[in-house]
Amino acid sequence: MLDVQKIRKDFPILNRTVNGKPLVYFDNAATSQTPQQVIDVIVDYYSNYNANIHRGVHSLSQEATDAYEQARLKIQNHFNAKHSHEIIYTSGTTHGINLIANGFSSILKKGDEVLVSALEHHSNIVPWQMLCERTGSALKVIPMNANGELVMSEYDVLLNDNTKLVFVNHISNALGTINPIEDIIEKAHSVGAAVLVDGAQSCPHIKPDVQALDVDFYVCSAHKMCGPTGVGMLYGKEEWLNKLPPYQGGGEMIAEVSFEKTTYAGLPHKFEAGTPNICGGIAFGSALDYMNAIGFDSIATYENELLDYGTSELLKIDDLKIYGTAKEKTSVISFNVGAIHPYDIGTILDKMGIAVRTGHHCAQPIMDFYNIPGTIRASFMFYNTKEEIDTFIVALKKAIMMLS
CATH class of the missing domain: 3.40.640.10 (Type I PLP-dependent aspartate aminotransferase-like (Major domain))
Incomplete structure (x- = not known):
C-alpha cells in the first residue's frame, strides 16, 4: 500500500490554494506535478x-x-x-x-x-x-x-x-x-x-x-x-x-x-x-x-482504486453520463451532466480550487462520435486521494445546482 500522505509531501504545489481553497489537482492527464526531488x-x-x-x-x-x-x-x-x-x-x-x-x-x-x-x-x-x-x-x-x-x-x-x-x-x-x-x-x-x-x-x-x-x-x-x-x-x-x-x-x-x-x-x-x-x-x-522507487505495480493498484471510487460516486449524480466505459481503462473519467456545457462546470469548479480539464482534449473525432462539444475530464495520479474526490463531488453538485 502506498503511503499517500507521505508522497504528497514530496509535491510542493499540492500545498497551495486556488481562489482561497486548497488545490485539488485532477488535470494529470494534461500534465502531472513535479516532486521536490526532481x-x-x-x-x-x-x-x-x-x-x-x-x-x-x-x-x-x-x-x-x-x-x-x-x-x-x-x-x-x-x-x-x-x-x-x-x-x-x-x-x-x-x-x-x-x-x-x-x-x-x-x-x-x-x-x-x-x-x-x-x-x-x-x-x-x-x-x-x-x-x-x-x-x-x-x-x-x-x-x-x-x-x-x-x-x-x-x-x-x-x-x-x-x-x-x-x-x-x-x-x-x-x-x-x-x-x-x-x-x-x-x-x-x-x-x-x-x-x-x-x-x-x-x-x-x-x-x-x-x-x-x-x-x-x-x-x-x-x-x-x-x-x-x-x-x-x-x-x-x-x-x-x-x-x-x-x-x-x-x-x-x-x-x-x-x-x-x-x-x-x-x-x-x-x-x-x-x-x-x-x-x-x-x-x-x-x-x-x-x-x-514508488513502484508501478503499487501505482496501478492505487490509481485503480481511485478510478473505481470516483466512478461510483459520480454515477450517483442525476443526469450524469460517463464517456469511456471500456473494460480496461486507467484513472481518467470523462463525463457531462445533462445539457450543461462542460466549460461552465469547469469554470465554477476552478472557483472552488478544483482543476479539471474541459473541452475536446485534442480528440475531436471522439467528441464527434458521441455528438458532444466536449467533456469534463477528471484524471487521477498516485498523489491524489479519495478525500479529494469527495471534495470534488461536493463542488460538482454545487456547480450543477448553480447552472440548472
Missing part, C-alpha cells in the same frame, strides 16, 4: 554544472554530458530497450511522432496504406494526414464502439498487404481506454507493417517493455511522468532508425561537413540536432527514479 535536480544543474554537452573538454561540459547520458541509460532500462542508442531525446511525444512521420515520407508511395485508431490525440492524426498528402498514401481509421473501445474485428478487415504503418495510442487521453496493443502489434507485423505506439498517457501508469511488446516505435513525454515539460523520448528499433533519414540538420547530428557533402552521425545523434534540453533530459531520468 525540482532539486533541475536547480542543481543550473547552479553547478550548466554547460553544453558532448563537444566540450572542460570539466563542466564533461559533467553535464555524463549526467545527460546517464539519464539516457535510465530511460533505456526503464523501457527495456535493447540498446541505449535506440533512445532518442525529443521535446515530447508530438516531436517523436513527427520525426517518424517525416522519416517515412521517403519510404511510402501511392497505394500504400496507413492505419490510425479512432481514439487518437490530434498529435497522432495530423502528422499522418500530412504524411499521406505528401506521399499519396491512404489513411484508414480503426473504428470505436460506444464503450470507447476499438472494434478489433474491423482492424482485422482493414489490415492487408498494402498496410505499411499502424499508429495507435496505448491509452486514450480523452477516455482512459487501454488499447490491446499487443494484439495490434502482432497482427500488424503479420502483414509486414511497422507500429508506432503513443505512450503519452500510458507511461505515468504502467511500465511498458518495448522488447516484450516487439513494438517498432514508442513515444512519450516527461511532463506526464512527474518530470519537466519540453522533453520526451522516442524509442525506435535500431534497424528502423538506421533506415530513416535525419529529421533536422545542424550541429551534433553530423559526422563530417563540407560544402560538397555532409555525412551523418550514428545513432542516437543522427536525430538529435542542435543543443538539446540538457537539464530536461537529466530531470527526466530523475523523475523515472522517483516513480520506480
Whole structure:
C-alpha cells in the first residue's frame, strides 16, 4: 500500500490554494506535478554544472554530458530497450511522432496504406494526414464502439498487404481506454507493417517493455511522468532508425561537413540536432527514479482504486453520463451532466480550487462520435486521494445546482 500522505509531501504545489481553497489537482492527464526531488535536480544543474554537452573538454561540459547520458541509460532500462542508442531525446511525444512521420515520407508511395485508431490525440492524426498528402498514401481509421473501445474485428478487415504503418495510442487521453496493443502489434507485423505506439498517457501508469511488446516505435513525454515539460523520448528499433533519414540538420547530428557533402552521425545523434534540453533530459531520468522507487505495480493498484471510487460516486449524480466505459481503462473519467456545457462546470469548479480539464482534449473525432462539444475530464495520479474526490463531488453538485 502506498503511503499517500507521505508522497504528497514530496509535491510542493499540492500545498497551495486556488481562489482561497486548497488545490485539488485532477488535470494529470494534461500534465502531472513535479516532486521536490526532481525540482532539486533541475536547480542543481543550473547552479553547478550548466554547460553544453558532448563537444566540450572542460570539466563542466564533461559533467553535464555524463549526467545527460546517464539519464539516457535510465530511460533505456526503464523501457527495456535493447540498446541505449535506440533512445532518442525529443521535446515530447508530438516531436517523436513527427520525426517518424517525416522519416517515412521517403519510404511510402501511392497505394500504400496507413492505419490510425479512432481514439487518437490530434498529435497522432495530423502528422499522418500530412504524411499521406505528401506521399499519396491512404489513411484508414480503426473504428470505436460506444464503450470507447476499438472494434478489433474491423482492424482485422482493414489490415492487408498494402498496410505499411499502424499508429495507435496505448491509452486514450480523452477516455482512459487501454488499447490491446499487443494484439495490434502482432497482427500488424503479420502483414509486414511497422507500429508506432503513443505512450503519452500510458507511461505515468504502467511500465511498458518495448522488447516484450516487439513494438517498432514508442513515444512519450516527461511532463506526464512527474518530470519537466519540453522533453520526451522516442524509442525506435535500431534497424528502423538506421533506415530513416535525419529529421533536422545542424550541429551534433553530423559526422563530417563540407560544402560538397555532409555525412551523418550514428545513432542516437543522427536525430538529435542542435543543443538539446540538457537539464530536461537529466530531470527526466530523475523523475523515472522517483516513480520506480514508488513502484508501478503499487501505482496501478492505487490509481485503480481511485478510478473505481470516483466512478461510483459520480454515477450517483442525476443526469450524469460517463464517456469511456471500456473494460480496461486507467484513472481518467470523462463525463457531462445533462445539457450543461462542460466549460461552465469547469469554470465554477476552478472557483472552488478544483482543476479539471474541459473541452475536446485534442480528440475531436471522439467528441464527434458521441455528438458532444466536449467533456469534463477528471484524471487521477498516485498523489491524489479519495478525500479529494469527495471534495470534488461536493463542488460538482454545487456547480450543477448553480447552472440548472
